[in-house]
Amino acid sequence: MTQTSRHWWQSATVYQIYPRSFADSNGDGIGDIPGIIGKLDYLRDLGIGVIWLSPICASPMRDNGYDIADYQAIAPMFGTLEDFDRLVAEAKVRGIGILLDLVVNHTSDQHRWFLDARSSRDSRYRDYYVWRDPAPDGGLPNDIQSTFGGPAWTLDPATGQYWFHQFAPEQPDLNWANPELRADIYRMMNWWLERGIAGFRMDVINLIAKEPDRGITADGPKLHDYIQEMHRETLAGRDVMTVGESWSATPATALLYSGRDRAELSMVFQFEQVMQQWHETWGKWQPKPFDLVALKRVIGRWQTALADDGWNSLFWGNHDLPRAVSKYGDDKRYRVESAKMLATVLHLLKGTPYVYQGEEIGMTNVPFSSIEQYRDIETLNMHRLHLEAGLPETDFITGANENGRDNSRTPMQWNDAAHAGFTAGTPWIEANPNYERINVAAAKADPESILTHYRRLIALRRTLPLVIDGRYTPWLEAHPEVFAYTRTLDTQSLLVIANFTARDVTIDIPAALRGDWQPLLDAAPALLRERATLAPFEVITGLADRSFQF
Numbered sequence: 001m002t003q004t005s006r007h008w009w010q011s012a013t014v015y016q017i018y019p020r021s022f023a024d025s026n027g028d029g030i031g032d033i034p035g036i037i038g039k040l041d042y043l044r045d046l047g048i049g050v051i052w053l054s055p056i057c058a059s060p061m062r063d064n065g066y067d068i069a070d071y072q073a074i075a076p077m078f079g080t081l082e083d084f085d086r087l088v089a090e091a092k093v094r095g096i097g098i099l100l101d102l103v104v105n106h107t108s109d110q111h112r113w114f115l116d117a118r119s120s121r122d123s124r125y126r127d128y129y130v131w132r133d134p135a136p137d138g139g140l141p142n143d144i145q146s147t148f149g150g151p152a153w154t155l156d157p158a159t160g161q162y163w164f165h166q167f168a169p170e171q172p173d174l175n176w177a178n179p180e181l182r183a184d185i186y187r188m189m190n191w192w193l194e195r196g197i198a199g200f201r202m203d204v205i206n207l208i209a210k211e212p213d214r215g216i217t218a219d220g221p222k223l224h225d226y227i228q229e230m231h232r233e234t235l236a237g238r239d240v241m242t243v244g245e246s247w248s249a250t251p252a253t254a255l256l257y258s259g260r261d262r263a264e265l266s267m268v269f270q271f272e273q274v275m276q277q278w279h280e281t282w283g284k285w286q287p288k289p290f291d292l293v294a295l296k297r298v299i300g301r302w303q304t305a306l307a308d309d310g311w312n313s314l315f316w317g318n319h320d321l322p323r324a325v326s327k328y329g330d331d332k333r334y335r336v337e338s339a340k341m342l343a344t345v346l347h348l349l350k351g352t353p354y355v356y357q358g359e360e361i362g363m364t365n366v367p368f369s370s371i372e373q374y375r376d377i378e379t380l381n382m383h384r385l386h387l388e389a390g391l392p393e394t395d396f397i398t399g400a401n402e403n404g405r406d407n408s409r410t411p412m413q414w415n416d417a418a419h420a421g422f423t424a425g426t427p428w429i430e431a432n433p434n435y436e437r438i439n440v441a442a443a444k445a446d447p448e449s450i451l452t453h454y455r456r457l458i459a460l461r462r463t464l465p466l467v468i469d470g471r472y473t474p475w476l477e478a479h480p481e482v483f484a485y486t487r488t489l490d491t492q493s494l495l496v497i498a499n500f501t502a503r504d505v506t507i508d509i510p511a512a513l514r515g516d517w518q519p520l521l522d523a524a525p526a527l528l529r530e531r532a533t534l535a536p537f538e539v540i541t542g543l544a545d546r547s548f549q550f
């Protein structure tokens, strides 16, 4: 791909903000839009080009805004529409675009469409949702389960039918088969696009074309027709970026979403490496040990499948996942080393990198010990179901501390003042007690901090075309402790060799890779001989004016 045919979002780095937990401007304990505006200089200095905002629309907040009651109003706890317009304008001045979270698989049960739909079988909004009669025995229409635990059907006694919800009962699924619903969604999207946003992150977009009568939830037959229609009606002719969340995407289906001639999305988020670490029955609540070979295999498959068409999103964490350094690194003795190593490995891959708030200072999972400390609807529901199934509570808490969603939702750690400088009041969820050591102010004062390292990586993507366009070639694929690859563009190459363990690891260097490597990221130049020893979580990087054949 030549430089001129590139899209702006291929050289940009995205930063995800979970508004509730980022910065509180008025002391009510909840982050808000004015709080975000106050941190824009920090984000500009980090070098990012896009902010993805988790939902900010009016919502009863059962699922922290992923249950929207009004798509065209800002939740009062986050601010006003004027605040939002100011955010867009102030971000733009700093070269940053705003990506909104488009949650259109479902609404809140407090959305006026659902309130109306529920009021009568004859409501003009009835068919905006998915209703079914009880089974002949009066029971559930079928046995589809919801993601947050329990059946995906809830009975509405007043109208005698069940509504369908792939998440909580308070998140009724929209019926995308209804063309009027689709037109309303597109009108709403255009309204936001005309306010100057840079695009959308699309929540569980793979689920919209559900056909529950046939047991189909993800990847319904009409999915890509809907996304193409959406593209025609909203995105076409606008220079925006879109990223679809798809827990079912594979390297093959990724091209259906992001292929050059598909007119659908810029890219998808995929979760193959996340899910392969989960227990068969109890999922993320009983995690399996980390398997680097499996992780590399997934990443390699995606890098290869989207090498010439489509585009990858690159991320270690988000608001649904544990903290990267706790999951894939060492959040104790080697926290700094492993956080930098993980950042290097990810940011030098081909794709658009995403940084989840706090990752750039190496924030860690929380050490909660009681269920009272959690806030997440999924964690609380699963806790109840685990206890009902007779499983020990301590096992559940261990699982939740390893993989639960609140790990990434504790307040952003700005300084060592009370509650990490996040709020002057009482935060809606406790700050991680390690904020006294791990915070932005401390990172800024340290020239070798994780934060500095992120700045260098983000800047490198803007200045070195190889990082954007270079071909990915894995090496040592079966090695259980080392992640190694090269990227090559014309006659220039980049090398990454990362130790994922807390031990020294010695590897043999193939003849082709031996020799001098120019420094990258302020590291020392590397001279590779027959063998190399990597210190715990060390990553070796280098640049060379040659290309490699393996």
Ligand code: GLC
Binding pocket: 063, 066, 067, 103, 167, 203, 204, 245, 319, 320
């Ligand atoms: C997505 C969101 C998650 C939310 C769910 C339902 O997976 O990332 O936070 O709970 O969709 O909207």
Ligand code: CA
Binding pocket: 024, 025, 026, 027, 028, 029, 030, 031, 032, 077
């Ligand atoms: Ca607030």
